[in-house]
Amino acid sequence: MAKGNRGWPLKVQEDFLKRMGDLYTNGYSLLEALELMSIHFEAEKKRSLLEAIEELKKGYSVHQVLESLHFNQDILSLLFFSQKHGNLGQAFRTGGALLERKRFYRDKIFSILRYPIMLLFLVTIMLVFVQLVLLPQFHLLFSQMNISLSPIISVFFFLVVQIPILLLWCVLGIFAAYLFYKIYERKLNPSQKVDLLLKIPLVKTFLSLHYSHYFTQQLSSLLLSGLTINEAIAVFEQQRYHSFFHSKAKEYRKFLVEGEKLETLVGREKVFVKGLDVVIVHGQKNGKLGQELEQYSKLLLVKMQEKSEKLLGRVQPVLFLGIGSFVFVLYLCIFIPMFQLLGGL
Numbered sequence: 008m009a010k011g012n013r014g015w016p017l018k019v020q021e022d023f024l025k026r027m028g029d030l031y032t033n034g035y036s037l038l039e040a041l042e043l044m045s046i047h048f049e050a051e052k053k054r055s056l057l058e059a060i061e062e063l064k065k066g067y068s069v070h071q072v073l074e075s076l077h078f079n080q081d082i083l084s085l086l087f088f089s090q091k092h093g094n095l096g097q098a099f100r101t102g103g104a105l106l107e108r109k110r111f112y113r114d115k116i117f118s119i120l121r122y123p124i125m126l127l128f129l130v131t132i133m134l135v136f137v138q139l140v141l142l143p144q145f146h147l148l149f150s151q152m153n154i155s156l157s158p159i160i161s162v163f164f165f166l167v168v169q170i171p172i173l174l175l176w177c178v179l180g181i182f183a184a185y186l187f188y189k190i191y192e193r194k195l196n197p198s199q200k201v202d203l204l205l206k207i208p209l210v211k212t213f214l215s216l217h218y219s220h221y222f223t224q225q226l227s228s229l230l231l232s233g234l235t236i237n238e239a240i241a242v243f244e245q246q247r248y249h250s251f252f253h254s255k256a257k258e259y260r261k262f263l264v265e266g267e268k269l270e271t272l273v274g275r276e277k278v279f280v281k282g283l284d285v286v287i288v289h290g291q292k293n294g295k296l297g298q299e300l301e302q303y304s305k306l307l308l309v310k311m312q313e314k315s316e317k318l319l320g321r322v323q324p325v326l327f328l329g330i331g332s333f334v335f336v337l338y339l340c341i342f343i344p345m346f347q348l349l350g351g352l
Contacts (some may be wrong), residue, residue: 028099126334230297
């Protein structure tokens with residue numbers, strides 16, 4: 008199957024999925040919906056959609072076709088599961104909503120960081136000016152007038168000189184740590200990669216919510232379509248878009264055949280949120296495991312959104328406080344020596 012040259016922007020993927028969901032839900036076949044969608048795109052994307060239609064006619068599945076267009080991995084996973092539970096229209100709509108959330112938080116992060124980064128750039132220019140122009144002049148004046156530097160001024164001068172070096176080492180340290188992680192993770196299997204990420208407190212919170220939401224959302228859809236737990240876990244094993252769930256499903260199937268219960272396996276898994284095993288037990292007792300997992304997945308999504316909003320709400324004030332403190336130190340470095348000079352006249 009031919010591969011597209013580059014992926015579609017997130018916004019274009021989002022609009023495409025939402026419109027496909029609406030068309031498919033309103034009675035259009037997959038081919039008819041794609042043909043109608045191709046009319047509204049520019050030449051390059053129209054050509055890609057026409058090629059996609061031909062690939063579908065050859066027997067390729069929709070997730071394989073969109074993979075050739077470099078669609079988001081989470082979307083491909085949703086569409087893979089949809090061919091098992093049969094609700095393709097809902098999968099398109101869910102995928103569109105998922106990308107809308109991703110784009111919203113990406114834009115919000117950019118909006119939050121934009122002004123602090125601009126301020127940091129201006130402060131950096133000020134720092135360079137103080138280091139290259141003001142400090143040498145102050146040292147020269149103090150030496151010519153035989154005025155010794157007070158301990159306070161010496162501390163501020165030391166900070167102005169050392170802070171850029173400290174920041175540079177921090178940046179280099181972060182880059183080195185990231186480079187080391189990327190090299191090291193190649194040697195790890197999917198479970199080991201997740202275990203490594205779970206050691207980072209902030210990452211652990213969001214990773215647990217994300218993986219738990221993904222698992223409960225897809226498992227509930229499969230169970231509601233009539234599959235048994237064993238059959239649903241087998242579908243997780245068949246998908247290749249999330250290597251962690253592919254490998255875990257392989258383990259789970261083996262344990263389930265040996266007689267272990269799903270709630271026991273889930274309860275042992277570090278990446279899942281606490282209480283998921285209790286939800287599974289409760290759902291099995293009521294005979295409504297699919298429905299309860301579906302509701303629980305929605306609850307996890309709400310929690311994830313609330314925690315994201317809370318975190319983003321704290322980032323900007325902390326950044327402004329840090330930059331403001333740095334600017335305050337710079338001003339002290341300028342004015343305190345001037346006052347001492349005036350006092351020495």
